[in-house]
Amino acid sequence: MSLRPETRTSRDLAARVRADVVRMHRRGSNVGSAMSAADVLAVLYAGALRLPGTTDPSRDRLVLSKGHAAAALYAALARTGVIDPALLDDFLADGSPLTGHPPHGTVPGIDVATGSLGQGLAIAAGMAWAARTDGRGARAFVVLGDGECQEGSVWEAAALASRLRLDNLVAIVDANGLQGYDRVADVDGGLALAPRFEAFGWAARETDGHDHDALRAVLEQVPFAPGRPSAIIARTVKGRGVRDMEDRLGWHYFNVSEADLPRFIAEIDGWVTPPARPSDPSSGGPRRRQRRGPRARAGRGPTGPLCGGGEP
Amino acid sequence: MRAAFLDALTERMEREPDLFVLTADTGFHVFDDFRVRFAPRFLNVGIAEATMIGVAAGLALEGRKVVTYGIAPFVTFRCHEQVRDCLCHPRLPVTIVGVGAGLAYGPAGMTHHAIEDVAVMAALPGMTVVCPGDPVETRHAVLGLAGVRGPAYLRLGRSGETPVHAGPLPSFAIGRAVDVADGGDVAILATGTMLATAVDAARLLAARGIEAEVVGFPTVKPLDLDRLDRVAARHRAVATLEEHVASGGFGAAVAVRLAGAGWGGTLRVFAIPDEYATHAGSREHLLAGYGLSAEAVAASLRDIVRGRPLRARPGRPGAGRAGGSGAVRGRAGATRPGGPR
Numbered sequence: 093m094s095l096r097p098e099t100r101t102s103r104d105l106a107a108r109v110r111a112d113v114v115r116m117h118r119r120g121s122n123v124g125s126a127m128s129a130a131d132v133l134a135v136l137y138a139g140a141l142r143l144p145g146t147t148d149p150s151r152d153r154l155v156l157s158k159g160h161a162a163a164a165l166y167a168a169l170a171r172t173g174v175i176d177p178a179l180l181d182d183f184l185a186d187g188s189p190l191t192g193h194p195p196h197g198t199v200p201g202i203d204v205a206t207g208s209l210g211q212g213l214a215i216a217a218g219m220a221w222a223a224r225t226d227g228r229g230a231r232a233f234v235v236l237g238d239g240e241c242q243e244g245s246v247w248e249a250a251a252l253a254s255r256l257r258l259d260n261l262v263a264i265v266d267a268n269g270l271q272g273y274d275r276v277a278d279v280d281g282g283l284a285l286a287p288r289f290e291a292f293g294w295a296a297r298e299t300d301g302h303d304h305d306a307l308r309a310v311l312e313q314v315p316f317a318p319g320r321p322s323a324i325i326a327r328t329v330k331g332r333g334v335r336d337m338e339d340r341l342g343w344h345y346f347n348v349s350e351a352d353l354p355r356f357i358a359e360i361d362g363w364v365t366p367p368a369r370p371s372d373p374s375s376g377g378p379r380r381r382q383r384r385g386p387r388a389r390a391g392r393g394p395t396g397p398l399c400g401g402g403e404p
Numbered sequence: 405m406r407a408a409f410l411d412a413l414t415e416r417m418e419r420e421p422d423l424f425v426l427t428a429d430t431g432f433h434v435f436d437d438f439r440v441r442f443a444p445r446f447l448n449v450g451i452a453e454a455t456m457i458g459v460a461a462g463l464a465l466e467g468r469k470v471v472t473y474g475i476a477p478f479v480t481f482r483c484h485e486q487v488r489d490c491l492c493h494p495r496l497p498v499t500i501v502g503v504g505a506g507l508a509y510g511p512a513g514m515t516h517h518a519i520e521d522v523a524v525m526a527a528l529p530g531m532t533v534v535c536p537g538d539p540v541e542t543r544h545a546v547l548g549l550a551g552v553r554g555p556a557y558l559r560l561g562r563s564g565e566t567p568v569h570a571g572p573l574p575s576f577a578i579g580r581a582v583d584v585a586d587g588g589d590v591a592i593l594a595t596g597t598m599l600a601t602a603v604d605a606a607r608l609l610a611a612r613g614i615e616a617e618v619v620g621f622p623t624v625k626p627l628d629l630d631r632l633d634r635v636a637a638r639h640r641a642v643a644t645l646e647e648h649v650a651s652g653g654f655g656a657a658v659a660v661r662l663a664g665a666g667w668g669g670t671l672r673v674f675a676i677p678d679e680y681a682t683h684a685g686s687r688e689h690l691l692a693g694y695g696l697s698a699e700a701v702a703a704s705l706r707d708i709v710r711g712r713p714l715r716a717r718p719g720r721p722g723a724g725r726a727g728g729s730g731a732v733r734g735r736a737g738a739t740r741p742g743g744p745r
Contacts, residue, residue, distance in 0.1 A: 159513075185684060187683050191511065191512065193512055193515050208515045243451055244452065274429070279429070345432055345433075
């Protein structure tokens with residue numbers, strides 16, 4: 093797997109996703125969870141995933157098992173041309189297809205409904221198994237929460253994926269250390285995730301989940317070991333990008349007020365797009381539209397209508 | 405309902421030293437003080453509903469009473485076999501509290517809706533199913549469940565519901581219906597979060613000269629058969645309201661009783677149609693799309709009382725699709741919430 097050096101671009105995507113997420117969460121809760129997953133999703137959608145948002149059978153699958161971070165996924169799909177960005181304005185509104193957790197069958201680029209924790213890893217394992225059986229090159233990526241890993245079904249799926257030697261399966265744990273009502277370490281006793289996945293026969297790596305270069309580097313290495321599924325423990329901060337939100341449990345639930353919105357957006361603009369670095373090959377270059385080629389092959393315009401006339 | 409639930413539960417914790425409360429990572433701003441005050445008897449088991457039910461069973465087998473708390477779909481569907489085998493079979497005194505009845509978490513999407521939870525819980529032998537209609541009934545239900553010896557499911561809305569009842573209900577008991585309004589033209593039987601809609605529909609009917617008797621059934625199982633029989637003896641037109649699919653729900657239970665008794669009137673089951681919501685929407689938006697607004701209910705009942713043939717029209721619920729209750733289904737597909745924008 094080769095990735096283009098698009099550091100600048102994935103950072104821009106992350107910034108746009110975060111700004112969208114904050115605006116969207118004037119309605120509804122879970123803004124902190126979407127912010128913590130923004131960099132992981134941006135790196136995936138800015139190049140790490142093959143043909144995301146298309147209907148190509150060989151595309152990489154992405155299952156957002158922590159479905160409550162849906163806003164970040166919708167924003168990533170919108171800012172890479174898969175869905176109309178105007179839809180983000182109606183997030184959670186009456187009649188909007190953008191529900192608080194990803195739906196099935198109504199939003200392009202989303203293969204499966206999630207929102208009840210603990211289901212995504214098994215689904216992704218099924219997708220990876222199907223891809224291998226078909227001889228397709230597709231891989232299955234699944235983004236989990238660290239709190240979510242308390243669900244027993246996660247470990248049932250982990251054991252099965254190991255038994256099936258699904259080295260085209262990649263689990264990324266958005267490990268922000270906070271869950272719905274406590275710190276994760278206070279609930280799971282501080283059991284480390286990487287050794288747990290290793291004990292279940294996976295190959296695991298830990299990385300900074302907000303460092304795009306580090307995320308890209310680790311994603312370039314999957315599968316970490318032939319015949320083993322890969323787990324990436326991405327250390328993150330809930331609410332990353334807005335200081336008031338960072339590492340605060342309340343932002344699992346709070347809405348963003350109109351009064352706070354300009355300040356939060358300004359902070360995101362200032363924080364997420366750092367000054368160009370000498371080591372960044374694409375710094376200073378023009379912003380490039382992402383995923384144009386794959387999208388053209390799928391027969392959809394970069395900002396094509398969401399439902400494509402298929403909704404009854 | 406959550407505030408009333410917490411107040412009543414606090415009272416029980418104070419006087420029942422063997423009562424434990426478990427949550428599956430839910431309860432932010434609900435249990436914040438409670439968990440400190442009752443720390444040795446409160447546990448966040450984590451995002452692990454099946455384990456929560458198993459631990460509750462273990463505690464109950466060791467002589468404790470347990471209340472478990474979580475979002476309704478997660479504490480009924482995910483762990484259903486644990487509920488069946490570990491709680492219902494040994495008839496353990498564990499109350500499963502599910503918040504977010506029906507479409508309370510409307511915008512969150514189908515994973516957070518609980519529209520079939522009453523059916524699956526009521527199907528379990530020995531399970532008591534209680535769906536309070538307002539904060540007053542919630543308080544009575546929590547206190548009343550202390551006297552239930554086996555497992556129970558308590559289905560709550562969210563928070564901020566307007567009380568339907570003006571004050572405490574001295575005759576409230578688990579398994580007993582609650583008289584809300586009197587009228588001789590039609591009976592509206594409502595359970596849980598639809599009680600307020602039933603009262604509103606009765607007011608709309610009254611403005612058109614139709615007098616509706618409104619009876620609340622906070623307990624769906626065991627159903628108050630005596631009260632139901634008295635309704636049947638008085639009325640030729642009966643409607644049921646629930647925030648749930650028709651299959652296996654409150655209306656279906658009423659239908660079984662009425663049919664078995666040879667009642668020959670018209671039963672109208674107002675329920676959520678046999679489908680999952682495909683779009684976001686507030687509870688009120690989604691319910692209106694299913695013809696479950698007070699206005700749509702009143703209009704439908706007006707036709708029945710006046711003996712007009714039932715006709716399909718927007719706003720009529722698709723209640724009969726799965727229930728087989730004899731009600732006529734309207735064009736639910738044409739009124740489903742959302743649609744192309």
